[in-house]
Amino acid sequence: MQTRRVNGYDMAYLALGEGRPLVCVHGTLGDFRTFAAVLGPLSRQHRVIAVSLRHFFPAHWDGTGDDYKIAQHVADVIAFIEQVEPRPVDLMGHSRGGHIAFRIAQARPDLLSKLVLAEPGGELDATLEAPSSVEPASRAARILASVEKIRAGDLDGALKNFYEGIEGEGRWARLPAVAKQQLRDNVFTLLGQVGEDRKPYSRQDAHSIRTPTLFIGGTKTTGSLAVVLRALSAEVPGAQLAMIEAAGHWMFDQAPQAYSKAVIDFLAA
Amino acid sequence: MQSLRVNGYDMAYLDIGKGPPLVCVHGSLCDFRNWSPVLGPLTTRHRVISVSLRHFFPDHWNGSGHTYSLAQHIEDVIAFIARLDVGAVDLMGHSRGGHVCFRVAQRRPDLLSKLILAEPGGEIDATLDPDYTHAPWPMAGPISAAADAIAKGDVDGGLEIFLTALQVPWKRLPATTRQLLRDNATTLIGDARDERIPFSKSDAESIKVPTLFIGGANTRGLLPKVLHALAAHVPNSRTEMIAAATHAMFEQAPQTYSRIVLDFLEG
Numbered sequence: 001m002q003t004r005r006v007n008g009y010d011m012a013y014l015a016l017g018e019g020r021p022l023v024c025v026h027g028t029l030g031d032f033r034t035f036a037a038v039l040g041p042l043s044r045q046h047r048v049i050a051v052s053l054r055h056f057f058p059a060h061w062d063g064t065g066d067d068y069k070i071a072q073h074v075a076d077v078i079a080f081i082e083q084v085e086p087r088p089v090d091l092m093g094h095s096r097g098g099h100i101a102f103r104i105a106q107a108r109p110d111l112l113s114k115l116v117l118a119e120p121g122g123e124l125d126a127t128l129e130a131p132s133s134v135e136p137a138s139r140a141a142r143i144l145a146s147v148e149k150i151r152a153g154d155l156d157g158a159l160k161n162f163y164e165g166i167e168g169e170g171r172w173a174r175l176p177a178v179a180k181q182q183l184r185d186n187v188f189t190l191l192g193q194v195g196e197d198r199k200p201y202s203r204q205d206a207h208s209i210r211t212p213t214l215f216i217g218g219t220k221t222t223g224s225l226a227v228v229l230r231a232l233s234a235e236v237p238g239a240q241l242a243m244i245e246a247a248g249h250w251m252f253d254q255a256p257q258a259y260s261k262a263v264i265d266f267l268a269a
Numbered sequence: 270m271q272s273l274r275v276n277g278y279d280m281a282y283l284d285i286g287k288g289p290p291l292v293c294v295h296g297s298l299c300d301f302r303n304w305s306p307v308l309g310p311l312t313t314r315h316r317v318i319s320v321s322l323r324h325f326f327p328d329h330w331n332g333s334g335h336t337y338s339l340a341q342h343i344e345d346v347i348a349f350i351a352r353l354d355v356g357a358v359d360l361m362g363h364s365r366g367g368h369v370c371f372r373v374a375q376r377r378p379d380l381l382s383k384l385i386l387a388e389p390g391g392e393i394d395a396t397l398d399p400d401y402t403h404a405p406w407p408m409a410g411p412i413s414a415a416a417d418a419i420a421k422g423d424v425d426g427g428l429e430i431f432l433t434a435l436q437v438p439w440k441r442l443p444a445t446t447r448q449l450l451r452d453n454a455t456t457l458i459g460d461a462r463d464e465r466i467p468f469s470k471s472d473a474e475s476i477k478v479p480t481l482f483i484g485g486a487n488t489r490g491l492l493p494k495v496l497h498a499l500a501a502h503v504p505n506s507r508t509e510m511i512a513a514a515t516h517a518m519f520e521q522a523p524q525t526y527s528r529i530v531l532d533f534l535e536g
Contacts, residue, residue, distance in 0.1 A: 001271075001283065001284060001285055002270075002271060014270065014283070015270060016270050016281070016327040017327065033302075033305050033308075036302050036305060036445070036449075037444070037445040037448045037449070038448075039302075039326075039327075039452075040326055040448060040449070040451065040452030041448075043327060043329075044329060057308075057309055058285045058286065058308075058312060060312070060313060176443055176445075176520070177306065177520060177521055177522065177523055178305065178306040178445075178520050178523070181306045181307075181309060181310075181523040181524070182305070182306070182309070184309065185308070185309030253443075253444065253445050254444055255444060256444055256445065256448040257448070
């Protein structure tokens with residue numbers, strides 16, 4: 001694959017299409033293939049650059065070392081964008097990748113033209129969250145339980161546990177084998193996620209975003225992802241919100257045309 | 270994407286992993302993304318090079334010109350392997366891509382170490398098929414009708430015509446699958462014009478490269494018939510059928526498929 005050297009690491013990426021660069025950042029257990037279903041529509045208008053964050057496939061990481069951190073991935077994507085021409089670029093992130101994109105918009109708005117956050121991951125602090133609206137410990141507990149299973153060699157059990165924490169009990173069995181395999185290719189990144197040091201979002205964080213921002217969600221997504229989406233989209237100045245009907249957290253897989261249209265319309269406006 | 274200039278065209282490819290090179294060729298209406306579900310397992314031991322044939326995505330082809338054909342794609346893959354300049358490679362093709370790879374192995378065995386044909390597409394002539402009659406190809410009508418619809422801009426309608434003829438329910442396919450087909454829909458315009466040459470017994474006997482045939486145990490129709498007819502006559506070949514799988518067997522059983530391929534390449 002093509003790679004760019006960022007902070008001592010060869011970061012792999014897929015780039016296709018012509019037009020203004022749109023850098024895409026996958027979420028937990030994803031990689032550059034995460035956005036495969038929307039590459040066709042998006043690459044008609046844009047140069048789509050889908051990265052694989054440090055330690056995700058095509059790396060075959062064993063989970064060792066201490067450089068799997070939110071801050072490291074933020075620094076890596078910043079260093080990556082600094083090498084993209086022309087700048088500023090549009091930036092899109094899904095889930096944990098949405099968290100990373102949000103932090104980049106806070107730290108380096110000069111690099112960005114527009115920002116697309118598809119159900120960004122993370123927690124809300126007391127300035128954004130009504131008390132006990134969600135159970136903040138559940139995600140951490142889920143990941144810890146998955147890590148236990150990985151260490152015991154039960155990779156599919158670890159993935160099932162994580163996936164059903166987001167999409168609901170019983171959903172793993174209905175996930176196509178293709179999607180399962182892509183998660184499996186990145187399963188060891190869950191080991192890094194325990195100590196990734198993710199900070200909650202604050203009202204001040206949201207207010208500080210100056211980049212025009214589109215939030216995208218799936219109407220079927222429940223739990224903290226839906227709560228975070230509503231809270232941030234209400235507080236980021238001038239933000240738009242597009243909800244994809246009958247879709248869950250992987251809304252670009254479930255509704256690639258509706259998702260692409262929302263993104264293309266926002267970027268063209 | 271990375272690309273190599275072959276026969277005047279920039280042929281895009283995805284290149285992942287280290288090890289002996291394995292060049293992968295997708296089938297009809299697919300592209301380099303075809304092999305996504307097996308990239309993880311295969312790249313643990315191989316350099317996997319997944320190409321997009323001429324006019325498939327990431328190209329956004331409008332269907333014009335006469336540069337889309339099996340003959341052109343065979344020439345392109347031969348030129349691509351030569352341009353890679355890494356010596357003999359392993360070559361894997363699915364469906365129509367399996368047909369392309371079979372013809373590459375006939376013409377240029379010097380370029381190949383091993384050959385993997387996953388339900389290669391095409392017809393078999395009277396030397397391989399006792400039931401053979403020189404009748405019009407039954408898919409010619411549906412492909413022509415599908416191509417007409419797609420050329421007029423009715424992409425989903427055209428794809429539905431094509432898939433219905435193959436007894437695949439378009440509306441029940443996963444949304445991701447439908448989108449990849451849409452991204453390559455205009456290639457059916459090329460297929461409608463293309464000339465197909467059936468496999469013969471002497472074609473099969475001429476393959477000198479060690480060959481693995483892979484099929485889905487539940488695939489119906491012409492594909493398994495062609496697979497078994499070829500496998501019976503390709504001299505140095507073996508066959509593996511994947512239980513409970515059909516034509517997209519590497520999507521349905523990526524781990525089993527990968528293990529079979531890795532075992533064959535290392536055997």
